[in-house]
Amino acid sequence: xxxxxxxxxxxxxxxxxxxxxxxxxxxxxxxxxxxxxxxxxxxxxxxxxxxxxxxxxxxxxxxxxxxxxxxxxxxxxxxxxxxxxxxxxxxxxxxxxxxxxxxxxxxxxxxxxxxxxxxxxxxxxxxxxxxxxxxxxxxxxxxxxxxxxxxxxxxxxxxxxxxxxxxxxxxxxxxxxxxxxxxxxxxxxxxxxxxxxxxxxxxxxxxxxxxxxxxxxxxxxxxxxxxxxxxxxxxxxxxxxxxxxxxxxxxxxxxxxxxxxxxxxxxxxxxxxxxxxxxxxxxxxxxxxxxxxxxxxxxxxxxxxxxxxxxxxxxxxxxxxxxxxxxxxxxxxxxxxxxxxxxxxxxxxxxxx
Amino acid sequence: xxxxxxxxxxxxxxxxxxxxxxxxxxxxxxxxxxxxxxxxxxxxxxxxxxxxxxxxxxxxxxxxxxxxxxxxxxxxxxxxxxxxxxxxxxxxxxxxxxxxxxxxxxxxxxxxxxxxxxxxxxxxxxxxxxxxxxxxxxxxxxxxxxxxxxxxxxxxxxxxxxxxxxxxxxxxxxxxxxxxxxxxxxxxxxxxxxxxxxxxxxxxxxx
Numbered sequence: 032x033x034x035x036x037x038x039x040x041x042x043x044x045x046x047x048x049x050x051x052x053x054x055x056x057x058x059x060x061x062x063x064x065x066x067x068x069x070x071x072x073x074x075x076x077x078x079x080x081x082x083x084x085x086x087x088x089x090x091x092x093x094x095x096x097x098x099x100x101x102x103x104x105x106x107x108x109x110x111x112x113x114x115x116x117x118x119x120x121x122x123x124x125x126x127x128x129x130x131x132x133x134x135x136x137x138x139x140x141x142x143x144x145x146x147x148x149x150x151x152x153x154x155x156x157x158x159x160x161x162x163x164x165x166x167x168x169x170x171x172x173x174x175x176x177x178x179x180x181x182x183x184x185x186x187x188x189x190x191x192x193x194x195x196x197x198x199x200x201x202x203x204x205x206x207x208x209x210x211x212x213x214x215x216x217x218x219x220x221x222x223x224x225x226x227x228x229x230x231x232x233x234x235x236x237x238x239x240x241x242x243x244x245x246x247x248x249x250x251x252x253x254x255x256x257x258x259x260x261x262x263x264x265x266x267x268x269x270x271x272x273x274x275x276x277x278x279x280x281x282x283x284x285x286x287x288x289x290x291x292x293x294x295x296x297x298x299x300x301x302x303x304x305x306x307x308x309x310x311x312x313x314x315x316x317x318x319x320x321x322x323x324x325x326x327x328x329x330x331x332x333x334x335x336x337x338x339x340x341x342x343x344x345x346x347x348x349x350x351x352x353x354x355x356x357x358x359x360x361x362x363x364x365x366x367x368x369x370x371x372x373x374x375x376x377x378x379x380x381x382x383x384x
Numbered sequence: 385x386x387x388x389x390x391x392x393x394x395x396x397x398x399x400x401x402x403x404x405x406x407x408x409x410x411x412x413x414x415x416x417x418x419x420x421x422x423x424x425x426x427x428x429x430x431x432x433x434x435x436x437x438x439x440x441x442x443x444x445x446x447x448x449x450x451x452x453x454x455x456x457x458x459x460x461x462x463x464x465x466x467x468x469x470x471x472x473x474x475x476x477x478x479x480x481x482x483x484x485x486x487x488x489x490x491x492x493x494x495x496x497x498x499x500x501x502x503x504x505x506x507x508x509x510x511x512x513x514x515x516x517x518x519x520x521x522x523x524x525x526x527x528x529x530x531x532x533x534x535x536x537x538x539x540x541x542x543x544x545x546x547x548x549x550x551x552x553x554x555x556x557x558x559x560x561x562x563x564x565x566x567x568x569x570x571x572x573x574x575x576x577x578x579x580x581x582x583x584x585x586x587x588x589x590x591x
Contacts, residue, residue: 044461084542086543087539087542087543088542090543212453215453216453220455220457220461220463221462223455223531224464224468224470224471224533227533228471228533228534228535231534375469
């Protein structure tokens with residue numbers, strides 16, 4: 032009698048495991064296939080991970096949970112809405128003006144090309160054809176124009192986000208623990224402890240990573256913007272924003288962020304004191320980032336070997352473009368966490384036992 | 385006779401009506417409300433009966449109960465196995481739990497204790513890093529357990545430091561008690577060992 036009973040028990044547990052993992056998979060597929068919903072939802076989740084540790088700190092001051100939630104939320108609303116309302120028109124006008132600036136840069140490159148061409152011809156006798164430069168300029172112009180044309184459109188969808196994101200964040204902050212307990216209630220007994228602990232660790236690491244990156248990008252963005260402003264360079268805000276966003280990408284990000292600013296200055300004023308000033312500004316901003324910001328936040332940033340970081344960034348960019356480059360590191364950290372847990376399960380315990 | 389019929393009879397016969405409403409149904413709904421703390425089977429009420437948690441106030445028990453996870457195990461289901469890595473402490477909410485230790489020589493398992501309602505187990509896992517379970521816990525009948533895990537303790541430390549401190553105090557008491565009994569046991573073993581040594585020395589002298 033006990034044998035068949037044991038068999039049904041095992042089958043029950045297997046059924047629960049299958050149900051649990053297929054539910055998770057279904058949720059994941061639903062999110063991937065609905066990007067318009069998934070994008071603001073993921074963004075809200077990221078903000079939620081940053082905001083969530085603040086609630087206990089407010090509660091320690093003697094405030095109730097709902098009061099601290101309300102204070103935090105009103106503060107968040109203000110700090111998201113105000114800059115967006117102020118910045119969106121500024122960035123839109125800057126990016127529109129930038130478009131009119133392209134012919135100037137184009138003229139500059141053509142002039143330089145002519146000089147280089149005559150020099151090459153006089154020294155080697157080899158004649159460079161004009162269409163090399165023309166093709167390159169054409170390609171670059173199309174890319175930049177399409178980016179700038181779509182930028183206001185992206186910003187318009189951010190205005191849609193202004194309504195969606197606070198809504199999601201509010202309910203995540205308010206009912207996040209209820210959603211968590213529903214997921215935990217569905218978790219089968221055999222994997223409960225491991226799943227709960229791993230999920231908790233992953234969330235904390237992801238939250239820390241995002242918080243650290245957010246602080247780092249903001250600091251770099253602020254330094255670049257204020258520096259460019261002080262040097263009286265055009266489009267300081269736009270260039271600062273670009274360097275802040277690209278800073279999220281490790282290793283290559285700072286260089287990518289510096290390119291538009293440097294090209295801008297060369298095209299506008301040629302290689303002169305301004306170019307030197309801007310170059311030094313970018314170097315100083317990244318030096319501050321590497322020397323001061325990074326060591327303070329380094330314990331918060333997931334510890335991955337540089338090789339792993341580079342590989343995961345390349346893989347991310349290969350499959351998901353720019354977004355892939357940004358999310359590749361936390362995903363790699365999650366994979367590392369899970370692999371380490373499986374390793375511990377398979378080897379470490381056996382040897383200790 | 386029902387309450388309604390009783391009142392109707394009194395109205396018909398113009399008898400004295402009771403001054404207060406005494407409707408058992410109302411009382412039932414009041415007590416059955418999930419918001420009411422007077423339910424006899426609620427988790428805080430259950431925690432009140434646990435000896436090591438006696439230094440908690442009612443409100444602190446209510447806060448603690450929000451961080452507990454109710455897990456249901458069927459008859460014979462393994463709660464955790466010996467040598468598993470554990471992260472939590474369990475209270476037996478209903479049913480029974482067998483704690484077994486694997487024998488070294490043969491594969492058979494040895495039941496060392498059966499835990500009943502209000503008992504608890506697995507407290508070391510809450511404190512140790514990468515704690516390995518010392519025994520296997522198996523449910524007997526359908527068992528309901530209330531589990532508290534490392535993430536919950538971290539949350540309590542951040543949000544409700546007083547509750548967390550009292551919880552850790554209670555766990556320290558449990559561990560201190562266990563340590564005391566282990567020390568006593570060790571003393572007895574040492575004494576018995578000394579006795580045996582003396583006996584064998586005497587036997588050797590005789591020979």
